[in-house]
Amino acid sequence: MSSFEKIFLRVLNQESIRKLAFELVAHRWVAGNNLEDAIERARILNSRGIAAIINHVGEHITSSEQGEKESKEYFRIIDALVANNIRASISLKPSQLITTKNVDDLVKALEPIVKKAQKNDIIVCVDMEDSSCTQMTIDTYKILFCAKGYNNLQIVIQAYLHRTTKDLEELEKIGAKVRICKGAYRTESPDVVIKGEENICKAFAYQLKTILINGKLSLISVATHDQDIIRKVKWLDETDLDLKFEFQMLIGMNDRLMYELAKDGYVISAYVPYGNNWIPYFYRRVRENKDYIAKGIKSLL
Secondary structure (H helix, E strand, C coil): CCHHHHHHHHHHCCHHHHHHHHHHCHHHCCCCCCHHHHHHHHHHHHHCCCEEEEEECCCCCCCHHHHHHHHHHHHHHHHHHHHCCCCEEEEECHHHCCCCCCHHHHHHHHHHHHHHHHHCCCCEEECCCCHHHHHHHHHHHHHHHHHCCCCCEEEEEECCECCHHHHHHHHHHCCCEEEEECCCCCCCCCCCECCCHHHHHHHHHHHHHHHHHHCCCCEEEEECCCHHHHHHHHHHHCCCCCCCCEEEEECCCCHHHHHHHHHCCCCEEEEEEECCCCHHHHHHHHHHCHHHHHHHHHCCC
């Protein structure tokens, strides 16, 4: 992390700046501080034919008490989705629930949430973090999806990892539910991840074409805002192949495109994060949208 980035995060954690940042730009990507904010945003999306993916923002807990608190929040989310008749899935990170990188710990923490969600026909997506968590997350997924029969569980796979093609082949064998994205942890070693946007896009396009044509996965969620990737998927969909997939996007990234795809009849889900711990999530969006942030800052001057 550069000196500028460290200063940026330190400044953003000041209460007055934090509030201004949310009102100025962060609200574009974050529904609000409370679950009610997320439910309202999801209701609006549903009215336009788009499903929601609810996430209580947070990661890297430091105690088991924090993990228990997060688990209870996800129980609240499931209850709220059912009570409000919201069409949505939920998404969470392993480091929201456990302080270790142990498969048994993650299975124990995740199973009650997945079980409650399954009873209410709600998909739970286990988000992927940095590469040190990849194998643990995949192993946990296989135990819950295969051995324990939770077919409402989905896993995120990141296209930029060198290992991804092999991982997808293994997941195809069990008919997994997969959300595939480019990958957000771009500072990892070149031994671990593909470097360069063009190379990542090529890998992403190849992996998507392979799994879509193979048709072995029970759900393929294409998580991208890259219009070239979207065009390629749409072109494949216009062939005689019976492709089964959905597009997934983040609220605020390209809402116009999202609404256009929904209007054209594509299945769309939108990622709706909420909660007080939104700064790390917001910071990743800042890094991806520097031009938009610069415009926001200039408007204050």
